[in-house]
Amino acid sequence: MSAAAGRPAAPGDTPLLELRDIGKDFGSVIALDGISTSVRAGQVTCVLGDNGAGKSTLIKVLSGVHRPTRGQLFLDGAPVDFDAPREALDAGIATVYQDLAMIPLMSIWRNFFLGSEPTTGWGPFRRFDRATAKDVTRRELAAMGIDIRDPDQPVGTLSGGERQSVAIARAVHFGARVLILDEPTSALGVKQAAVVLRYIAQARDQGLGVVFITHNPHHAHPVGDRFLLLNRGRSMGDFAKAEVTREQLTDMMAGGDELSRLAEELGRPGAP
Amino acid sequence: MANWLDVASILGIMAVAVALLMIGGHFDLSAGVMTGTTALTVGIVAVELQQNIWVAIAAALVLALGVGAFNGWLVTRTGLPSFIITLGTFLMLQGLNLGLTKAFTGTVQVRGLADAPGYHSAELVLASTVEVFGQPFRIAVLWWLLVTALAAWVLLRTRFGNWVFATGGDEVASRNVGVPARRTTIVLFMTTATAAWLVGSITAVRLTSVQANTGTGQELIYIVAAVIGGCLLTGGYGSAVGAALGALIFGMTQQGIVYLNWDADWFYFFLGAMLLLAVLTNRLVRRYAEAAPR
Ligand SMILES: Nc1ncnc2c1ncn2[C@@H]1O[C@H](COP(=O)(O)OP(=O)(O)O)[C@@H](O)[C@H]1O
Numbered sequence: 243m244s245a246a247a248g249r250p251a252a253p254g255d256t257p258l259l260e261l262r263d264i265g266k267d268f269g270s271v272i273a274l275d276g277i278s279t280s281v282r283a284g285q286v287t288c289v290l291g292d293n294g295a296g297k298s299t300l301i302k303v304l305s306g307v308h309r310p311t312r313g314q315l316f317l318d319g320a321p322v323d324f325d326a327p328r329e330a331l332d333a334g335i336a337t338v339y340q341d342l343a344m345i346p347l348m349s350i351w352r353n354f355f356l357g358s359e360p361t362t363g364w365g366p367f368r369r370f371d372r373a374t375a376k377d378v379t380r381r382e383l384a385a386m387g388i389d390i391r392d393p394d395q396p397v398g399t400l401s402g403g404e405r406q407s408v409a410i411a412r413a414v415h416f417g418a419r420v421l422i423l424d425e426p427t428s429a430l431g432v433k434q435a436a437v438v439l440r441y442i443a444q445a446r447d448q449g450l451g452v453v454f455i456t457h458n459p460h461h462a463h464p465v466g467d468r469f470l471l472l473n474r475g476r477s478m479g480d481f482a483k484a485e486v487t488r489e490q491l492t493d494m495m496a497g498g499d500e501l502s503r504l505a506e507e508l509g510r511p512g513a514p
Numbered sequence: 515m516a517n518w519l520d521v522a523s524i525l526g527i528m529a530v531a532v533a534l535l536m537i538g539g540h541f542d543l544s545a546g547v548m549t550g551t552t553a554l555t556v557g558i559v560a561v562e563l564q565q566n567i568w569v570a571i572a573a574a575l576v577l578a579l580g581v582g583a584f585n586g587w588l589v590t591r592t593g594l595p596s597f598i599i600t601l602g603t604f605l606m607l608q609g610l611n612l613g614l615t616k617a618f619t620g621t622v623q624v625r626g627l628a629d630a631p632g633y634h635s636a637e638l639v640l641a642s643t644v645e646v647f648g649q650p651f652r653i654a655v656l657w658w659l660l661v662t663a664l665a666a667w668v669l670l671r672t673r674f675g676n677w678v679f680a681t682g683g684d685e686v687a688s689r690n691v692g693v694p695a696r697r698t699t700i701v702l703f704m705t706t707a708t709a710a711w712l713v714g715s716i717t718a719v720r721l722t723s724v725q726a727n728t729g730t731g732q733e734l735i736y737i738v739a740a741v742i743g744g745c746l747l748t749g750g751y752g753s754a755v756g757a758a759l760g761a762l763i764f765g766m767t768q769q770g771i772v773y774l775n776w777d778a779d780w781f782y783f784f785l786g787a788m789l790l791l792a793v794l795t796n797r798l799v800r801r802y803a804e805a806a807p808r
């Protein structure tokens with residue numbers, strides 16, 4: 243599919259992140275094969291697929307948890323290999339995992355800075371700058387319109403939507419250029435999902451490239467600029483927004499004919 | 515009072531270190547026998563190899579750090595439960611303690627530390643008695659307070675402390691956000707080993723003779739004290755001050771039963787009851803934090 247479609251992009255600009263023919267095997271299981279797409283600044287690339295399609299595996303390749311068995315990643319047009327999540331983070335690729343990578347028993351501010359704690363003091367007296375951490379957490383959450391009563395409360399006491407929001411705010415704060423979200427809306431009710439979609443749009447408007455993983459085309463279509471469809475580890479297409487309607491997405495997701503066959507099967511016997 | 519404080523201090527130094535490890539999500543069953551291994555090392559190097567006692571203490575530290583690093587490395591490398599790995603090192607050290615002591619001395623104890631060069635300075639630092647308000651206190655109490663303060667500071671005020679909570683709370687999640695979980699775990703095992711070295715050195719210098727079975731069986735008591743002090747068995751939650759208080763409660767109970775002239779057997783009954791009570795209370799803490807609205 244043409245790279246020029248979607249949001250207007252400067253001529254000749256290279257995508258932030260590009261995947262070419264990515265494949266990943268786990269032993270004899272082929273979890274991914276021949277996956278190509280791109281992520282651009284200020285755009286949302288949606289990855290759609292049913293359970294077990296390989297969505298989580300794909301983002302683990304992007305975020306340095308797994309090394310691809312085949313294919314190549316390109317960052318700003320140059321080939322890259324990530325050997326550890328830290329390397330992807332340092333390259334500006336932040337991932338909000340399905341299980342959120344937050345520690346329920348730890349406070350919001352401790353979670354917010356986990357792995358990137360600010361410090362003060364020298365030598366053996368170097369310590370976690372708690373005042374700054376609490377302050378920044380409160381400020382960053384407020385800036386995204388997230389109203390947290392008390393940054394000292396354990397993350398486990400937050401609702402699913404609130405946790406997603408904290409995780410997104412964290413990624414934005416740490417200067418992510420690419421933000422990867424693994425099914426951020428799947429466990430949420432309609433209202434909370436809408437809140438999270440709004441944060442996704444906000445991150446996009448701040449110029450981040452967003453990878454939004456979901457199995458819900460109704461969540462993907464309104465915010466997406468590009469849609470990669472996965473089925474059992476293979477690509478069913480990589481479309482720009484102009485090339486596909488929500489109905490087509492829904493059809494392809496449900497496996498079109500599969501759904502009509504199901505409708506037939508479930509229909510009342512004797513009915514016309 | 516000085517007496518139960520003394521019991522609490524030796525136990526407390528270990529309980530605090532074990533609490534850090536438990537918060538980090540692991541157990542160290544070799545912690546008890548390690549106090550024996552280090553005490554015996556101090557004795558054998560100072561008496562049998564006729565070295566200055568400070569050299570012996572330094573040798574014991576190197577050994578302790580080695581065993582701690584080995585425990586941590588094996589646990590992080592294999593992903594096996596630390597319970598099993600350290601059960602292995604526990605049994606190996608127990609065998610070594612007996613075997614080497616017999617090989618060096620022909621008996622099951624090392625004696626004669628008081629005659630080793632440097633003994634008096636070592637006694638001053640590790641085993642002297644100071645008077646506070648007319649009450650004699652073993653200097654071990656001071657070490658206990660120091661270890662507790664240091665552990666509390668590290669846990670709550672440093673990034674390493676943040677990593678300890680995170681590694682114990684959810685190791686995969688913390689690694690995904692860039693926490694060096696493996697290094698954190700190894701350092702924690704080295705910390706319990708270092709605490710065991712401190713206790714072993716104090717014991718050796720104080721008693722001037724060391725039995726080959728020193729410390730065996732204490733490892734569970736450290737865990738009990740840490741749990742009474744609020745550590746979750748599942749990791750990710752607890753405090754250093756809590757563990758120190760757990761050790762204090764333990765010392766008071768033990769001495770209280772002696773004062774009351776009760777049979778010492780009752781002690782274990784109370785210990786078990788306190789442990790159950792603590793575990794049930796700790797569970798409520800976890801519920802509070804995790805069973806909140808999603
Ligand atoms: N670590 C792993 N080892 C072996 N197989 C795996 C592993 N991770 C994922 N898979 C397999 O890869 C396939 C895709 O899984 P996943 O990426 O989690 O799908 P999705 O997130 O789309 O539901 C599944 O068949 C799964 O069993």
Ligand SMILES: [Mg+2]
Pocket residue numbers: 297298340425
């Ligand atoms: Mg998934």
